[in-house]
Amino acid sequence: MSKLFPSITIKQVAQEAGVSIQTVSRVVNNRYDVAPETRQRVQEAIARLGYQPNAMARGLASRRSRTLGLITQDFNDPFFTQVTTGAEQEAHEHGYFFMLGSVCCEKEEEPKYLRLLTERHVEGVLLIRGGGFDDADHLLKLQGHGVPVVTTGFYLPGAPFTVIDVDNIDGGWQATRHLIDNGHRQIATITGPKNWKSAQDRLQGYCKALAEAGIDYNETLLGEGSWHHRSGYGAIQAILSRNLAFSAIFAQNDRMAIGAIQALRQHGLQVPENISVIGYDDLPEAEFASPALSTLRQPAVEIGQAATRELIHQIESPEAAPRQLLYNAELIVRNSVLPYRSM
């Protein structure tokens, strides 16, 4: 149980190279005040001994852990994992590592995980989340202690966090607009959970597009889902059972769109011949759904990269003000939308 790390220390390298430990430290940290010849000698000693600096000792002495915390909500959602992939890449490029805080915890547990991350002296926290917050006290406190927080997927109005996200109002607008441009006027929509910021925004975009086209907003054509396939299926079943007329659906993510298509099919309705459907995300599976799904692409990997870049920037320049960066979703036209024709 009592583990041993019989590793080479800076002391041994110093001895091997015939210099003091500071000189080794300087070489390791790429300081400029080392004679080229000395540097060379030290580097050889390092290579010969296979020396690796001990990050914990370094962190303790320098008060920098070069570690970031990642808190995310749902690794079953490909959007989240793609953001994570981008985040991880970017961190490594800057010499940082991510600690996996939690991937599926209840909202109530978040402060606990944050505390654990603090013990580990993470220098910043990336929060990939959808929303569902009423209070962000623990996050504010964290940032107050000098640990910057960057969020993706949600934000508290007025909270001083850097936010990197997709412009979901615009995305919802684009999706709905595409349907309207194809002549549809009775457009059902399946939203994500109402307490998600992205769901609210996409819905707002939907309403805006409707209003611009002079179409009345009809609440009975709205279903709330949970982002999962099954919830899209259920939402459309419910709308169908109400016997409402509609010719198109805007599902707020691809998975719900695919679930919706299955419900439609089971009711004898073909997509896109009878009903047009547009999704959101552009998951890999969207292209291979039947029919291939028209959707809005979110640049998830870029978002992860940008968020991490911002986080590191804030760590290294604490005076940097929090900012908001909104990416645009891109309309991907495939085969699930057809011009409207009355039946």
Added chain:
Amino acid sequence: MSKLFPSITIKQVAQEAGVSIQTVSRVVNNRYDVAPETRQRVQEAIARLGYQPNAMARGLASRRSRTLGLITQDFNDPFFTQVTTGAEQEAHEHGYFFMLGSVCCEKEEEPKYLRLLTERHVEGVLLIRGGGFDDADHLLKLQGHGVPVVTTGFYLPGAPFTVIDVDNIDGGWQATRHLIDNGHRQIATITGPKNWKSAQDRLQGYCKALAEAGIDYNETLLGEGSWHHRSGYGAIQAILSRNLAFSAIFAQNDRMAIGAIQALRQHGLQVPENISVIGYDDLPEAEFASPALSTLRQPAVEIGQAATRELIHQIESPEAAPRQLLYNAELIVRNSVLPYRSM
């Protein structure tokens, strides 16, 4: 840039509680040799000051980082993310954290990431990978240095790592057997990359089931994919273009199965009426594919949990011998397989 961690130290807690540093340490570490009343007093001081032990200092002094390394290959593959989810849960239950080593690196980069993880003194490494190894020198060396390695998704024959995986030979056999039981005898298969252990094993199970049924193995009915939707699509296109007769397909994962179904459909072939298809994984999307995909379910989350449990066990009981734990895949029957009938 020079960060500050103006946090409460053990010293301040000691002062506040009127005891020595040692006593605080004992309370924090739940040692039994503290008088209940003293313990109480210390705990109050801790609460009052909001003290959080510094994990780096702890790690340096105790030589235990309570940190694990995670190296994985592809977060776009839901199987990998589900394993990660399970791993992360289990780690937290034991008071460990995972550092995200790399999620998409080239095989050549792995030693580099391992080295970086070593600098951080991870106490063990979980490798979620598919294969593609000819040498595991760096892993062997790591384990030789007392850092246990647990793998999922692949193993080197004879390498002394604990392996937690699915019995893919059995899984491949079950899938093929299900097709044979439905009267199919000309069964195409789409494999993963040949250098993946799981692909090899599933193929071996396929061959075994064929042989048992007295069916000759026909190499022209085999296509190699990359696990992605598109590669399943391409593999079936290729087989179709050769004008070979077959009535069923075993795709080694769901995504390739879905891609294959699209290729079939574009050639005017309906699933399951003309061709039966079975996948592997049971991703959420399998149930909502059209038709709903019959497949083999892998207990991915459990595998992640078990792998982490084993890893921690090896860390805490270094004498523990590596072992292999194979889970069974479970046949999920849906609507993509129909009994054979000649056309």
Added chain:
DNA sequence: GTGAAAGCGCTAACAT
């Protein structure tokens, strides 16, 4: 350009 001394916050081993 290089070295010596001090200390980061904690635990381990020994005291008492």
Added chain:
DNA sequence: ATGTTAGCGCTTTCAC
């Protein structure tokens, strides 16, 4: 049951 003394391996500060 509690305190004292040494470090863990490194960076920092300040000499030279």
